[in-house]
Structure formats: C-alpha cells, structure tokens
Amino acid sequence: MTDDPHADAVAGDVTPEDAADDPLAPGTVSLVGSGPGDPELLTVKARRRLAEADVVLHDKLPGPEILESIPAEKREDVGKRAGGERTSQGYTNDRLVELAEAGKAVVRLKGGDPFVFGRGGEEAEHLAAHGVPFEVVPGVTSPIAAPAAAGIPVTHRDHASSVSFVTGHEDPTKEESAVDWEALAATGGTVVVLMGVGKLPGYTAALREAGMDPATPVALVERGTWPGMRVATGTLDTAVDVRDEAGIEPPAIAVIGEVAAARERVLGFLRGRGDADATVDLRDDADPTVEGDAEGGSQ
Numbered sequence: 001m002t003d004d005p006h007a008d009a010v011a012g013d014v015t016p017e018d019a020a021d022d023p024l025a026p027g028t029v030s031l032v033g034s035g036p037g038d039p040e041l042l043t044v045k046a047r048r049r050l051a052e053a054d055v056v057l058h059d060k061l062p063g064p065e066i067l068e069s070i071p072a073e074k075r076e077d078v079g080k081r082a083g084g085e086r087t088s089q090g091y092t093n094d095r096l097v098e099l100a101e102a103g104k105a106v107v108r109l110k111g112g113d114p115f116v117f118g119r120g121g122e123e124a125e126h127l128a129a130h131g132v133p134f135e136v137v138p139g140v141t142s143p144i145a146a147p148a149a150a151g152i153p154v155t156h157r158d159h160a161s162s163v164s165f166v167t168g169h170e171d172p173t174k175e176e177s178a179v180d181w182e183a184l185a186a187t188g189g190t191v192v193v194l195m196g197v198g199k200l201p202g203y204t205a206a207l208r209e210a211g212m213d214p215a216t217p218v219a220l221v222e223r224g225t226w227p228g229m230r231v232a233t234g235t236l237d238t239a240v241d242v243r244d245e246a247g248i249e250p251p252a253i254a255v256i257g258e259v260a261a262a263r264e265r266v267l268g269f270l271r272g273r274g275d276a277d278a279t280v281d282l283r284d285d286a287d288p289t290v291e292g293d294a295e296g297g298s299q
C-alpha cells in the first residue's frame with residue numbers, strides 16, 4: 001500500500017474513494033485538456049471530470065472519438081453555431097459563469113492543453129473576475145503529441161536543443177507581427193506551428209528570408225492521433241506544394257527543423273493506429289508517393 005492518493009489513478013484504476021475525495025463540486029468549472037484526440041490520451045483525471053460533469057462545453061478540437069463518448073444530453077457545442085458562425089469568446093465566457101451560478105458542475109473541454117493556444121487563460125481570468133471557483137486539468141498538448149505520433153521528436157540530442165511553439169494565424173507580412181520569424185530562424189531549434197495551414201506560404205517565406213536553409217525538413221501532421229491521421233513531409237522550399245498535393249487541412253501541425261527528417265529513419269518500424277497513416281513526401285530527393293488508406297487521402 002502507498003500513501004499517495006493518486007497511486008491507483010496512475011495505475012489506471014480510479015477508486016470510488018479517490019472520486020469521493022475530490023469530486024467536481026456543483027457551481028465549479030473544470031478547464032479540462034482533452035489531449036490531441038485519441039481517447040486513450042485523455043488523462044485519468046480528465047476522464048473522471050467528464051463523468052462527473054452535469055454539462056460539458058466543447059468545440060470540435062477534442063475530435064470525434066472523445067466527443068462521441070460523452071452523452072449527448074451533457075454536451076454543449078460552443079465551436080460553431082447553427083449557420084456556421086463561430087461562437088464568440090464572450091458568449092462562451094458568459095455561459096460558463098451562467099452555468100456555474102446555476103449550480104452546475106461544468107467541464108470546459110479543450111483540445112490538447114487548455115492553456116496552450118486554447119484561450120483557457122482568458123476563461124480562467126473571466127471566471128476569477130466573476131467569483132466562480134475553477135480548476136485546470138492539463139492535457140497532452142498537440143504540438144508535442146502530433147509530431148510524436150508521427151515519429152518526430154520535437155527535440156533531439158543531435159539535431160535540436162530548443163523548440164518553439166508559435167501560432168501561424170498571424171499574418172507574417174504584418175508590420176507588427178507578434179511572431180518574430182527572424183529570431184526563430186536564428187535559434188536553430190525546432191519551430192512547431194499551430195493553426196498554420198492557411199498561412200504556410202507566408203511564414204515559410206518569412207523563415208527563408210530570415211536565412212533559414214530552404215532545404216530544412218518540414219512535416220505537416222494532420223489530425224494527429226485521430227483515426228485518419230495523415231503526415232506529409234517536404235522542405236521549407238516545397239512545404240506549400242506538399243500541403244496542396246496532400247490536401248492537408250486543419251487541424252494540423254507544421255514541424256520545421258532537422259527533427260522532421262527523423263520520421264524517415266524510423267518509419268519502417270513505427271506502428272500507427274490501424275492503417276490510417278498517409279504520407280506524401282515531396283522532398284527534393286524523394287519520389288512523390290501517397291501511402292495509407294483513402295480516408296482523407298484524396299482531398
């Protein structure tokens with residue numbers, strides 16, 4: 001026996017005593033990270049919070065498998081509203097307060113980790129400002145997990161001693177871009193870009209202009225750990241062609257740096273999820289090929 005109250009949970013066995021010690025109280029909000037999409041990458045605590053919640057506010061990012069595992073009557077989609085419009089952050093903030101004040105045990109489920117490009121920080125501040133007790137349940141974040149599932153380590157003793165997570169949503173040509181692409185090019189470390197499918201041409205050009213070698217390996221990982229995950233690889237020079245040829249769509253991660261080539265060295269022995277791994281490789285020295293099943297492979 002151990003005194004560690006979490007020992008059972010770590011072993012994957014959540015006892016009723018654990019839950020009774022620390023249940024999600026009525027009137028409380030839990031900001032929960034879902035991980036990248038594979039239900040087995042939900043933490044034990046996230047799974048318990050989902051079971052305890054009266055209502056789960058979510059968008060689409062946790063992925064179909066996790067969302068479908070939550071009873072429909074508990075779910076409230078704050079991603080897109082009828083008509084395809086995005087729900088405003090203001091609406092989500094107010095809804096969290098409203099539900100908590102009505103005495104509900106609320107889970108706000110977010111893809112990956114709630115505090116990594118997830119606006120979880122804003123929600124936490126809003127809850128605090130309204131006197132609503134909340135907690136944060138960290139999640140497995142996609143800029144590490146999606147590359148890892150594709151066989152790409154974001155750091156590597158021989159190739160990268162630093163890694164930067166950046167948003168690709170910013171326009172790199174904007175005068176006051178919040179992302180300093182020049183500084184990133186100078187680090188020599190791995191650059192992992194989230195929300196960077198649409199603006200790929202802009203920031204790959206910005207990195208090249210800042211002096212990054214056009215032959216730097218790039219991998220695009222779409223729907224990492226979901227069924228139908230796809231990976232396309234190229235270089236800083238060919239990344240846009242790779243994206244277009246493969247039809248890579250969000251959610252996807254762009255990994256820029258020598259580590260992106262590590263996948264090739266392990267691919268023969270990398271076990272994927274089923275046969276859903278598709279690869280388009282347009283590196284200068286590679287034959288363009290598409291492998292894997294058809295799910296999403298012909299977009």
Ligand SMILES: C[S@@+](CC[C@H](N)C(=O)[O-])C[C@H]1O[C@@H](n2cnc3c(N)ncnc32)[C@H](O)[C@@H]1O
Pocket residue numbers: 036037061110111112113114115116117118140141142143146193194195196221222223224225226250251252253
């Ligand atoms: C608003 S950010 C949220 C990031 C999230 N909080 C996290 O920690 O992973 C959304 C972006 O995360 C990335 N993303 C999230 N899940 C992903 C997945 N399973 N595969 C690839 N990219 C993913 C994509 O770049 C997507 O555009």
